[in-house]
Amino acid sequence: xxxxxxxxxxxxxxxxxxxxxxxxxxxxxxxxxxxxxxxxxxxxxxxxxxxxxxxxxxxxxxxxxxxxxxxxxxxxxxxxxxxxxxxxxxxxxxxxxxxxxxxxxxxxxxxxxxxxxxxxxxxxxxxxxxxxxxxxxxxxxxxxxxxxxxxxxxxxxxxxxxxxxxxxxxxxxxxxxxxxxxxxxxxxxxxxxxxxxxxxxxxxxxxxxxxxxxxxxxxxxxxxxxxxxxxxxxxxxxxxxxxxxxxxxxxxxxxxxxxxxxxxxxxxxxxxxxxxxxxxxxxxxxxxxxxxxxxxxxxxxxx
Amino acid sequence: xxxxxxxxxxxxxxxxxxxxxxxxxxxxxxxxxxxxxxxxxxxxxxxxxxxxxxxxxxxxxxxxxxxxxxxxxxxxxxxxxxxxxxxxxxxxxxxxxxxxxxxxxxxxxxxxxxxxxxxxxxxxxxxxxxxxxxxxxxxxxxxxxxxxxxxxxxxxxxxxxxxxxxxxxxxxxxxxxxxxxxxxxxxxxxxxxxxxxxxxxxxxxxxxxxxxxxxxxxxxxxxxxxxxxxxxxxxxxxxxxxxxxxxxxxxxxxxxxxxxxxxxxxxxxxxxxxxxxxxxxxxxxxxxxxxxxxxxxxxxxxxxxxxxxxxxxxxxxxxxxxxxxx
Numbered sequence: 033x034x035x036x037x038x039x040x041x042x043x044x045x046x047x048x049x050x051x052x053x054x055x056x057x058x059x060x061x062x063x064x065x066x067x068x069x070x071x072x073x074x075x076x077x078x079x080x081x082x083x084x085x086x087x088x089x090x091x092x093x094x095x096x097x098x099x100x101x102x103x104x105x106x107x108x109x110x111x112x113x114x115x116x117x118x119x120x121x122x123x124x125x126x127x128x129x130x131x132x133x134x135x136x137x138x139x140x141x142x143x144x145x146x147x148x149x150x151x152x153x154x155x156x157x158x159x160x161x162x163x164x165x166x167x168x169x170x171x172x173x174x175x176x177x178x179x180x181x182x183x184x185x186x187x188x189x190x191x192x193x194x195x196x197x198x199x200x201x202x203x204x205x206x207x208x209x210x211x212x213x214x215x216x217x218x219x220x221x222x223x224x225x226x227x228x229x230x231x232x233x234x235x236x237x238x239x240x241x242x243x244x245x246x247x248x249x250x251x252x253x254x255x256x257x258x259x260x261x262x263x264x265x266x267x268x269x270x271x272x273x274x275x276x277x278x279x280x281x282x283x284x285x286x287x288x289x290x291x292x293x294x295x296x297x298x299x300x301x302x303x304x305x306x307x308x309x310x311x312x313x314x315x316x317x318x319x320x321x322x323x324x325x326x327x328x329x330x331x332x333x334x335x
Numbered sequence: 336x337x338x339x340x341x342x343x344x345x346x347x348x349x350x351x352x353x354x355x356x357x358x359x360x361x362x363x364x365x366x367x368x369x370x371x372x373x374x375x376x377x378x379x380x381x382x383x384x385x386x387x388x389x390x391x392x393x394x395x396x397x398x399x400x401x402x403x404x405x406x407x408x409x410x411x412x413x414x415x416x417x418x419x420x421x422x423x424x425x426x427x428x429x430x431x432x433x434x435x436x437x438x439x440x441x442x443x444x445x446x447x448x449x450x451x452x453x454x455x456x457x458x459x460x461x462x463x464x465x466x467x468x469x470x471x472x473x474x475x476x477x478x479x480x481x482x483x484x485x486x487x488x489x490x491x492x493x494x495x496x497x498x499x500x501x502x503x504x505x506x507x508x509x510x511x512x513x514x515x516x517x518x519x520x521x522x523x524x525x526x527x528x529x530x531x532x533x534x535x536x537x538x539x540x541x542x543x544x545x546x547x548x549x550x551x552x553x554x555x556x557x558x559x560x561x562x563x564x565x566x567x568x569x570x571x572x573x574x575x576x577x578x579x580x581x582x583x584x585x586x587x588x589x590x591x592x593x594x595x596x597x598x599x600x601x602x603x604x605x606x607x608x609x610x611x612x613x614x615x616x617x618x619x620x621x622x623x624x625x626x627x628x629x630x631x632x633x634x635x636x637x638x639x640x641x642x643x644x645x646x647x648x649x650x651x652x653x654x655x656x657x658x659x660x661x
Binding site: 139 | 342349350471473475661
């Protein structure tokens with residue numbers, strides 16, 4: 033791509049003691065895209081994010097934000113970054129506005145007027161002068177985003193942004209993130225352990241397991257490839273035998289599961305029907321993250 | 336940097352830590368004032384008249400009586416002899432060491448609180464400066480700003496210096512104004528003796544001279560301020576090293592109390608004089624009290640404390656700037 037990347041990670045590694053927990057990650061993120069960072073708990077998502085934002089020093093490799101190296105040009109790199117790592121933890125004994133003032137004072141390039149702007153952006157005008165300890169989780173999340181946006185960042189990193197939100201809050205957050213990427217041309221990196229969330233929000237996704245990226249692709253490509261067909265047929269054994277001849281088939285809870293293949297699915301059905309098997313149900317199913325994982329990692333367990 | 340310090344002071348202020356400390360002092364000072372008032376009254380009743388010379392004479396006789404007891408430990412005997420010589424000097428020169436008045440109260444109060452009470456107050460202010468950011472998770476937001484880590488820590492340290500100075504000033508102000516209600520506000524010009532030094536069992540009076548009480552009190556508050564800074568710095572270091580404010584307070588509390596206990600029992604363990612907590616009683620050098628270990632001088636104690644504080648600061652900055660934040 034011709035655009036310069038908002039975030040560029042090259043061969044990032046981290047060892048703690050003798051154990052290597054992040055094993056050479058490389059990827060690039062561009063302005064205007066929402067990038068999902070997907071993996072189960074313990075895969076190394078949070079450690080990676082902490083290295084991106086400079087909280088943890090990588091053992092080797094480099095991180096560039098807006099072209100500036102986080103290790104050597106820390107101050108410059110941080111000006112282009114807004115982030116929430118894990119929960120949006122702000123000072124509970126200060127008001128929302130005081131929290132924003134506090135963080136604005138740490139960057140002299142932030143003008144006074146920007147505070148009002150970000151408050152309007154996250155729509156918190158009526159509660160901003162209350163103490164943070166009285167806020168609900170959703171409001172803290174919004175205030176967290178407000179503080180992340182203070183410095184007009186090029187890159188916004190959000191760690192599990194919908195964690196603990198109610199369905200309305202999740203939807204609102206999703207729309208807000210899309211808005212930031214499409215209208216404000218921000219690059220947003222979102223981590224999650226929920227596939228459904230990533231699917232609705234992101235353009236591209238990286239799947240990480242045990243410290244390595246096992247796949248980077250667009251969401252459509254990834255999902256369509258992993259789409260499954262569930263068959264409920266009678267008698268089951270015979271159906272399994274027949275399907276097994278033409279494709280990979282597995283049995284789960286009294287149903288058969290095969291890959292989804294648009295060109296072949298009709299033929300497979302005809303095969304069963306012609307053999308006198310009663311097909312009671314046939315539906316496509318998006319894989320759960322767990323299935324996707326088992327598939328991509330070759331059956332290795334998630335820990 | 337001013338803005339960063341502004342942030343830290345705002346947080347300190349809004350956490351109401353300083354407010355609590357001032358409340359503690361404001362509650363304790365009347366207590367001590369009342370105690371001292373009662374003490375003065377009892378002695379007065381016992382003696383039958385208010386003349387301090389009789390009282391001092393009585394104290395000297397008491398001390399002499401105690402000295403004549405054969406079961407005295409050597410340490411204690413040495414201390415009593417020094418004390419006796421000092422009291423005798425006051426009597427001979429017609430100087431009342433306990434003349435009532437708010438400045439005298441300030442002096443006595445600060446001499447008695449320099450090893451434990453004031454360090455504890457400073458500890459309360461310093462303990463959660465960094466550890467609360469770590470345990471509250473706000474450190475992640477603080478360290479992902481375009482500000483280098485050492486600057487953030489320095490702004491916290493400056494905020495600590497300012498609050499220590501504030502605490503010491505507030506203690507001086509409160510002890511003066513509150514006790515003055517009972518004892519009166521006069522007595523600043525009263526001459527006091529200083530320059531005592533001890534060598535073996537002898538009280539050396541070669542350097543003894545008179546200074547007005549205000550100067551004496553000022554010197555003592557200077558030393559108190561220094562002690563508070565050292566204790567604050569060490570607490571600050573622990574606050575960087577540990578996430579839990581309770582652990583910081585626990586360790587510091589144990590060290591301070593151990594210091595108070597050790598001071599009474601280490602006279603023959605010489606290397607204990609390099610521990611910071613047995614060197615906190617700096618005001619004793621001015622009033623001429625016996626040191627816990629022979630050979631300790633004001634200069635020695637100051638250097639030991641300074642070395643500990645410098646070490647603490649170096650460790651704090653080295654760890655804070657290098658550390659991985661989880």
